[in-house]
Amino acid sequence: MTDVQQELAPAPPLKLAIRGVGKSFAQGKAVVHALDQIDLDVAEGEFVCLVGPSGCGKSTLLSIIAGLETPDRGEVLADGQPVRGPGRDRVVMFQEHALFPWKDVLGNVEFGLRFKPNLDAKARREVARFYLRMVGLEAFAHAWVHELSGGMRQRVALARCLAPNPRVLLMDEPFAALDAMTRERLYGDLQQIWSARRKTIVLVTHNMREALTLGDRIVLMTPRPGRIHAEHVSGLPRPRDINAPHLAERAAELTAELRRALGPDEEATR
Ligand SMILES: Nc1ncnc2c1ncn2[C@@H]1O[C@H](COP(=O)(O)OP(=O)(O)O)[C@@H](O)[C@H]1O
Numbered sequence: 186m187t188d189v190q191q192e193l194a195p196a197p198p199l200k201l202a203i204r205g206v207g208k209s210f211a212q213g214k215a216v217v218h219a220l221d222q223i224d225l226d227v228a229e230g231e232f233v234c235l236v237g238p239s240g241c242g243k244s245t246l247l248s249i250i251a252g253l254e255t256p257d258r259g260e261v262l263a264d265g266q267p268v269r270g271p272g273r274d275r276v277v278m279f280q281e282h283a284l285f286p287w288k289d290v291l292g293n294v295e296f297g298l299r300f301k302p303n304l305d306a307k308a309r310r311e312v313a314r315f316y317l318r319m320v321g322l323e324a325f326a327h328a329w330v331h332e333l334s335g336g337m338r339q340r341v342a343l344a345r346c347l348a349p350n351p352r353v354l355l356m357d358e359p360f361a362a363l364d365a366m367t368r369e370r371l372y373g374d375l376q377q378i379w380s381a382r383r384k385t386i387v388l389v390t391h392n393m394r395e396a397l398t399l400g401d402r403i404v405l406m407t408p409r410p411g412r413i414h415a416e417h418v419s420g421l422p423r424p425r426d427i428n429a430p431h432l433a434e435r436a437a438e439l440t441a442e443l444r445r446a447l448g449p450d451e452e453a454t455r
């Protein structure tokens with residue numbers, strides 16, 4: 186196999202174990218308990234969605250899994266090894282992805298490959314094109330970021346995250362800023378990419394229907410302190426349609442459950 190072919194074979198997905206994780210932040214004189222006693226397992230190739238209102242610690246948990254934040258208590262194990270910092274096997278995609286305006290689309294995806302010494306410039310280009318094709322943007326390889334719609338930018342961001350062939354994809358409200366129609370198309374594409382590439386994915390959202398459309402398992406979180414309230418196995422057949430009545434019904438049930446857990450002052454989901 187050439188380096189490029191080797192590079193394009195999906196990396197084996199990673200197993201995550203989150204054990205007794207706690208994290209507090211000082212905010213002036215107050216202490217915010219962002220996470221308290223979080224225990225969660227994510228199997229190889231599993232798609233887990235974390236759902237909860239703002240402030241329940243979803244982003245903090247994702248950052249700890251990514252190794253961008255250290256927990257005060259507990260640990261995260263990736264294939265049994267404690268996470269001690271960021272690693273190339275775990276990539277984070279944010280709501281607003283910082284694409285470079287001075288690079289074209291292909292250049293932005295190639296940036297994801299900067300740590301691949303085995304690939305020369307031509308090979309990097311080839312790998313980047315492969316991922317651009319995967320997100321349906323091959324025809325826009327030489328477009329500039331400002332020429333793209335919001336949905337296309339998130340596709341480029343997704344291609345850039347996929348390019349280094351990570352074993353875990355951590356997604357923090359990646360679709361929250363997009364309009365419903367664009368979002369729904371991306372759900373279809375992400376489901377397809379996930380099943381073709383068998384990645385472990387942890388996705389944060391406060392949209393229950395999004396979580397039910399994408400996830401194998403839905404983890405409900407509540408704030409102050411950030412805790413896991415419950416976990417639900419989706420069990421719905423794939424591919425899923427966010428507009429299917431049974432999915433909406435299930436989402437309403439889970440939202441009601443989360444509302445009851447939150448009490449009257451909190452907004453459960455959008
Ligand atoms: N770097 C930080 N400094 C101080 N407080 C923080 C910091 N990061 C998060 N927090 C606080 O921790 C809580 C959880 O935040 P976050 O993980 O961003 O929640 P979510 O993503 O669910 O909205 C919030 O109350 C937030 O204000």
Ligand SMILES: [Mg+2]
Pocket residue numbers: 243244245357
């Ligand atoms: Mg957040």
